[in-house]
Amino acid sequence: MGIKKQLGMGVMSAALGLSLIGGGTYAYFSDSETTNNTFAAGTLDLAVEPTQVIDVDNIQPGESMTRDFELQNNGSLAIDKVLLETDYSVIDAEGDNTDDFGNHIEVEFLYNADKLDEVIYQTTLAELKDLTPEAVNEHVFDPLLGEDGLEPDTLDDLVVKFNFIDNGEDQNQFQGDSLNLEWTFNAQQAAEDES
Template identity: 80%
Template sequence: MGIKKQLGIGFMSAAVGIALIGGGTYAYFSDSEQTNNTFAAGTLDLSVEPTTIIDVGDLKPGDYVIRDFELQNNGSLDIEKVFLETDYKIVDAKGDNTDDFGKHIEVEFLYNADKLDEVIYKTTLAELKEMTPEAVNKHIFYPTLGEKGLQSGDLDDLVVKFNFVDNGEDQNQFQGDALELEWTFNAEQATGGEK
């Protein structure tokens, strides 16, 4: 055998030995486990019952109407704040209005059905329409719902009194008119935290 052949066999033997030593170094016991995880978002579901709070006719100055309604949290998340947006449309029967009918309809948000004399907040529909939803929450819903808001599965009874204010002046321009009121209630979740 030539020297080249002996060197070649030596290198091959060394390479096989290193491979065996290296392979043995990486041998170890192993085990594995798998977990199954889920992230599911909750729901906000604010409902108002009844959906028509007021539908009354033949009002005259000095008349008032008391109605109650429920705010229900049918979702899985707590509601921290409720915002109310007010809009209305005047149907001017004779086309002679020089004033906004909404300025003559006073709204009193009352505490609850058992305490009709305790007024939370009083304003006119015209003023309520101009208020920001945050201001409405501060003056109307925060005193009612409190710091905890409306918890999941809970409901709160609210009472509202509508007064057609008799201002002692000529209000003939409103005869036969109608005011179509639209209230939109918006819910905001409670602040997130550790689960």
């Protein structure tokens, strides 16, 4: 390599070294801030008051009983859907049932106690047991709660009328029988738009 090339390479190396040293000691202004952030999950808390909707003895065909109860949203999130699961068991006193007692107990979901003729949905306990919770929401709770659902810290009254259907036939097989009804209410939150 010629002397000119060596000198040229030496000058270039020195210039590069100086620029790196100069770049490392270059002073500038700076500032920084730190944010503290929190994610707190909301709560979904559906309550039913009272917890025992109906307890009757000595019912007979043709008899009706009206009961009301509250669906309460005690959480911080809106409830969009209420899904009701129905289950029951029949205790056959005489062991002679040829039919399901639930086929003879009719349930009418009403708008309120003052307007007993305004039925939201009517079915038997046996049919209600076979319905999906989504179908019950569509037939009962959508019309009752409306588009807004159940907002936090609010409640809605639900009125239910139970009818022991008198079918005009011999219903002696149900004498002394009892039906234990279990309703499980499940709440689903309202979908929120992204903010």
